[in-house]
Amino acid sequence: MKLRARRLSLPLVLSVSLLAACGGKSEEEMMASAKTALQQQDAKTATIELKNLLQKNPANPEGRFLLGKALLDSGEVVNAEIELRRALEYKYPQEQVVPLLVQVMLSQGQLKKALGDYGSTKLADKAAQASLDAQLSAAALGTGDRDRARQLAEAAVAGDPGSEQAVLAQARILSSQQSFTEAVQRLDELLKTHPKSASALLFKAQLQLRALNEPDAAITTFKQLLAVKPDQFDAHDALLGQALARNDIDAARQQLAAMKKAGVPGGRTALLEAKVEMAAGNYSRAKELVQALRRAAPEHLGLLSLAAMAEARLGNYSEAEALAAKAVQLAPQSAQLRYQHAQALIKLRQPAKALAALKPLLESGSKDSEALALAGQAAMLQGEQKQAEEYFKRAASLRPDDQRYRAALAIGQLSSGGSDAAVAELNTIAAKDKGTGVDLALISALAGRRDYAAALKAIDSLERKQPDSIDVPLLRGRVQLVQGNLVEARKSFEAVLKKDPKLLLALGGLVTIDVNEKKPDQGRARLEAYIKDNPKNSQALRALAELDAQLGKPHEQVLKSLNEAVRVDPNDALARQMQLDVLLAGRDVKLTLSTAQAAVAAIPNNIELMERLARAQMLAGENGQALSTFGKITSLAPESGVGQLGTAGVQILNKDFTAAQRELKKVLDVRPDDLQARAMAIQVELQLKRPKEALALAKDLQSRHPKAAAGYLAEGIVQQELGETDPALASMRKALTLENPGESPLRLHALLRKVRRTAEADAFADSWLKSHPDDITFGLYLADLALATNDLPSAEKLYRGLLAKRQDLVGALNNLSWLLTTQKKPGAVELAQKALALAPEQPAVMDTYAGALAAEGQPAKALEVQRKVVQMAPDVPAYRLALARFLLTAGDKAAARQELQQLTKLGKGFAQQGEVEKLLAEANR
Known part of the structure; x- marks a missing residue:
């Protein structure tokens, strides 16, 4: 009986399945159900209905479009893009698909691709075109093209004035102009007519949190957003982040639970769970979560950052540095990623690389206190005491609420002459501070004012806090080195190497001592032995190249070490920069250009390498290509001014002075204190035969930089152009007394000779050389002048004097050889x-x-x-x-x-x- 019953069950099951199939939903019913779910913001139900529909009819264009929309609402942006592109393939109207597709591309960071693919698309429907323009405006803003972003936002408003997307575009433009309050007001107006606009609520909350520094108001807005859209990831992320900022781990876990309950996709939930575990100190668990996520998204910036953080907390600094470097390569404009990269490099005792990583954040007007503080640490490790002090001072002045504020004031007193009271104040603060930041600032300040005995005492205090730290003997050796106490410095560096034989900074200290003791071959042998044991250490190869250049070794020998450094570590940007600097100083145009192209291909978006590529292109006469490269630099780092200044330089070479004037104005609008930009602007005004405008720029430069020579030198040059000899000479003499006189002595001497005041010119030259015996530039100028005027005995004497100080002066060697011949x-x-x-x-x-x-x-x-x-x-x-x-x-x-x-x-x-x-x-x- 059991066997019979079992046999009978098969046709029964089949008949039930057939009945179910016959009685299932039609395509129309599934479509209607999906649309209802979407209206009710139930993306999961809509997704299920639409997938069932597409199983029946894979070529349904509306089904593909709505599935893409549902997936986007669920946060599954990659799959959303796939479905939307299929909708276009099946001829679903562009007016509906393209704006949404561009939104999806933006959410994945495909800004340039979105602009390239759809920047010229024209849609028949005005509202759709306005929505597209709004999305493209956001893309242009993200790439740094503010003018295009503004034009697109204006087009969106003109096309559909009251639409959600148009108003959001306006708000973005206001935000980019630092008009944060006005941007929030515009969003509030939008929310009156669109109270459930998730995009408006999210943007408003982000502005309140990050731009207006109103965390309480931002939390309220984020909660309003979750009431509208409970599974909105960014809101959960921000609220969880605020809990972590308060170190409220319990609140963070509650937010995580609420997120899971709301049905946020598992991958995103796991990301925030990793953040919570990091904050709770469970670094191994956080690393495990992140590794699982990275298998699916190896180049996700958030995951790279979190992975780097986890590795750093676990003490795996090499892994942390590699992850952070990759993240910076993908998003070079991210300050947070650069902090991480620099922190890892500092831990690895690679201060030069750390400073290079921070360089885009360290412009003269930088207000980035975190970057400045990190740069101070790096400069300290590198032995650049004065520069470290300057960084620490600027960082502290930007954060008056920081506990190190008193330290900053004391450092300021020390730098302006100092007092025992200031030193005592810093010692008191350092003793109370559990961290080491004040100690480092104190050591930097004392060493900067050459109070080496006090700096060594401060290092002793730091040692009591960190008795096992390898940084302590390293810092002690650095101070003893600049103090001139080579015997004790050698002992300190040797003590470091006993703890860590591979620490190149300590070895570098010993090499410096060897050179100072006139034993360069011994120093070179140290580096060669280190490289033999560590053949893949690009930093050591760079150090060898630097030493060879310092010793005046042949061009090929310096380049050989740098070539090897690049070979063993293709991602060593500093090695590539040095390699290109050596090549640019030579004349092998083809090799320079091909090497620069290879460098940029290996490390894309590196501003320093791209700038050298542009210079190589100019050297090769490819000015058009150089303009293109400088344009890319501008799009990557619009605030740095590097791209605009380079573009202006090419335009000056092309004698397109009007275009150069426009480019320089862009730089000065953003960076009004930029010395180089103002000096170039003055040059351009002179070329355009506008001496009055040039003079006004020179005066403005003086007011902005009263201690710098550039403004007074510029005024002297302009006055000379105007034929005003005495005012020109007065300005040039003033420039001589200020910081970085540059060409001032050359210009003054040349002008005195031009107006036939030869005796005065000769007296000035003698006086300047006596007071500035190391001014090689002026010495070469005088020697070349003597040669040009056929005063061969004087030229020979001057060239020999220069070569006694520097053996690597090619011009002096060449000209003296010709003289002797x-x-x-x-x-x-x-x-x-x-x-x-x-x-x-x-x-x-x-x-x-x-x-x-x-x-x-x-x-x-x-x-x-x-x-x-x-x-x-x-x-x-x-x-x-x-x-x-x-x-x-x-x-x-x-x-x-x-x-x-x-x-x-x-x-x-x-x-x-x-x-x-x-x-x-x-x-x-």
Whole structure:
């Protein structure tokens, strides 16, 4: 009986299934049910109904569109994009799909793609076009193109004045202009007519929280948003974040439970759960949660940031640095990500990299106290005491409510002359402070005012707080080094290396001591041994390259270390920057350009590398490409001014001074105190024959930077253009007394000579050199001037004096070699060889070398070198004339005649045509 019953059950089940299928919902019923669910903001039910519908009819365009909308409401943006694109494929009206699709793209950070794909799309329906314009306005704002964002917002308002999207676009523009109160007022007006606008409520709450610093008001608005849309992730995230900011872990867990109850997708819930576990100190659990999430979204910024934080808390700083670096690469404008990256680098004792990571946040007018404080720590580790003090002072002045405020005041007293009371005050604060921030500021301030004994005492106090910290002996060694106590500094650095033999900062201290003790080879050997044991340490390879450059080693040797640093760590941006700086100083245009292109491809969106790429493009004569690269820099970092200044520089080269003037105005509107921008603006005004405007800019520069020489030097140049000699000289003399006089001594001396006040010029030159013996630039100027005026004895004396101070001055080596050759003195070949080692493949240096070889009895080698010179620079007549001379000396009259005949074609355009005719007559004999 059981067997029979079992057999009978199969057809019974089949018949029930068939009956269910026959009696199921039709497509129309499922569509109607889905639309009702969407109206009731029940995205889950709508999704189920629409998926069932599409199983029956996969090509239903409206079903695809509504499913995309439901998935977007559920926070499943990736799948939403897929469905919306299918809706377009199945010819669902663009007017409905495109605005929503762009919204989805924006939610995934696809700002440039949205602008590229739909920036020129025109929709027939005005309301739809207005919605699209509003979304594109947000995209343009996100990429830094404020003008386009404003134009699109205005178009949205014109197309559909009272619509939700148009008003939101207006509010975004107001927010970008720092008009936060007006933006909130505009949103409140919208909420009167659209009280359930989740977008308006979210934007309002975010402005209250982040821009207006009204956390209580923001919490109220976030709660209103959750009443409208209980599963709104950003609201839950913000409320949970506020609980964590109060260190109220219980409240955070309650918010997390409410989020789960509301049905927020599991992945997002897990993200916030990881944040809670981090705050609760459960770092391993947080790491576990984040790792699971990252398997599905490896480049999610929030997950990368949280993963880096978890690794740092667990002491895995190398992993933390790698994760933070990747996050910064994906979002270079994020200050928070740069903080994380810098913190990890500081923990890894890589201060130079930390400062490079923070550089976009450290402009002259920066109000980022966190970045400044981190930069202070990095500068301290690097031994730059004065710079560290400046960073700490600026950071503290921006946060008067911080517990370190008293410390900032005391530091200010120290920097302005100081007093024992200020030191005592800082010591008191540092003793009470459980952290180390005040200790570091105190050490920095004391070292900055050269009170090394007190700085060492402060380090002793820090040691009592952190007896096992490796930073303590490292700081002690740094202070002893600048103190000049090399014996004790050596002991300190050696003590560090006993604890951590691989700590390169300590090894670098020993190398510095070796160089100071005139034992550079010993220092170099230390680095080479370290690299042998740590062949993949790019930082050590960079240090070796820096040492070689300092010692005047050949160009190829410096570049070899940097090439290896890039090979072992392609993501070492500093190594790539140094590599490009060496190449840019040379003349191998193709190699420089290809290397810069490779650097930007390896590390996209790195402003420093992109700026060097643009310079390489300019060197190659590709000014159009350089403009494009500077434009990309502007879109990535519009506030930095780097892109706009570079663009203006290219336009000045192109003699498009009006365009350069417009670009510089953009910079000065955002960064009115930018010295470089104002100096360039003055130059442009002079080129446009507007000296009065240039003079006004110079005066404004003086008022903004009264201690800087730039404004007074600029005024002197303008007055000189106007023919006002005495006012020009007075301004230049004033510039000499201020910070960074720059070209002021050169300009003053040149002007005195121009107006035939030669005795006064000579007296000034003697006086300036006596008081500024290390001013290499002025020394080179005087030497070159002596050479140009055929005062060969003075030129020789000046060049020799310069080379006694610096052996890596290629120009001085080259010109002194030429002088010795001309005067038939020995030593020219050796000097030319040194110049070539520093600047290989430079035609001018090779030409000098060939002349020296010929003068010292090596005609065959001279001829060989000069042939290469002419091959490298065939359009320089002087090089071809020298080659003809050497050919005649070698007895090859036919070849000499061929070279000379080419020169005769230049006619009077070549000043040495008389010598050409004389040599040609000799070749024809």
